Amino acid sequence: MATIYLDIDQRIQSSLVPNDSGRSNVETILFPESYLQRLTPEKRKLLPKRILPLLRRYQKFLISKRRINQNALKTLYQRDVGKLVRLNLRIDSGVWAILGVIAAAHGVSRCFLVNYMIWLDESGVGNSIDEKINVGSPTFQDSYSYIWNLDLVQNRITKTLEFTPNPIRFLTAEDILHHYRE
Numbered sequence: 451m452a453t454i455y456l457d458i459d460q461r462i463q464s465s466l467v468p469n470d471s472g473r474s475n476v477e478t479i480l481f482p483e484s485y486l487q488r489l490t491p492e493k494r495k496l497l498p499k500r501i502l503p504l505l506r507r508y509q510k511f512l513i514s515k516r517r518i519n520q521n522a523l524k525t526l527y528q529r530d531v532g533k534l535v536r537l538n539l540r541i542d543s544g545v546w547a548i549l550g551v552i553a554a555a556h557g558v559s560r561c562f563l564v565n566y567m568i569w570l571d572e573s574g575v576g577n578s579i580d581e582k583i584n585v586g587s588p589t590f591q592d593s594y595s596y597i598w599n600l601d602l603v604q605n606r607i608t609k610t611l612e613f614t615p616n617p618i619r620f621l622t623a624e625d626i627l628h629h630y631r632e
Contacts, residue, residue: 466544477541480527480534480561485568498539504567505548506589507576512552513591513611518566519557522607526558528565551596555611591615 467473486494519526528534546560553563570576591613599608 466547468543473544474540474542475546476538477546477560478536478538479564480536481565482531483533483535484531485565486535486537497537498541500568501539501541501549501564502545504564504571505545507579508567508570509548509552509590510583511570511575511579512556512563512567513594513613517556517609518562522557522609524557526562528559528562531565548590548594551594551611554596554598555609557609 481497489497549560549563553560556563558566593614595612597608597610597612599606599610601608
């Protein structure tokens with residue numbers, strides 16, 4: 451019997467923040483026209499700078515919540531929100547990578563996830579997240595791993611997001627008071 455060995459050590463690996471090309475790239479994101487019309491020219495110009503604070507605020511919520519798209523076969527690109535407008539934004543490459551892994555784990559596009567975070571923010575969800583989850587804990591996890599498993603024998607697709615640290619250790623009000631009493 452003959453044996454065929456397949457080279458399974460194929461991978462693509464890059465620096466999160468490349469040294470040669472700078473920290474950011476121009477990326478295209480679709481926004482609902484109705485949203486863009488509500489923005490002043492100054493706020494529209496600040497859209498690229500808004501993505502990192504949104505990720506800082508919502509990433510723990512997003513990685514721990516039920517997945518947005520329950521169908522692992524499909525990627526959701528946009529909700530039916532009317533006409534969409536393409537904007538080219540200069541976005542930090544590390545931010546784009548984190549956005550991509552969280553979006554992939556949810557079965558949605560980066561555009562969808564950016565608009566979803568904006569919707570969460572405008573709905574006031576971020577205030578409770580800041581009070582309950584973000585106080586005293588690190589802004590981002592140390593590492594993220596997205597696994598897309600296609601099991602042809604079991605006819606199953608699984609998308610998994612793993613991250614460390616998990617659980618997240620953070621200071622409580624009691625910890626802070628105890629520290630100052632000593």
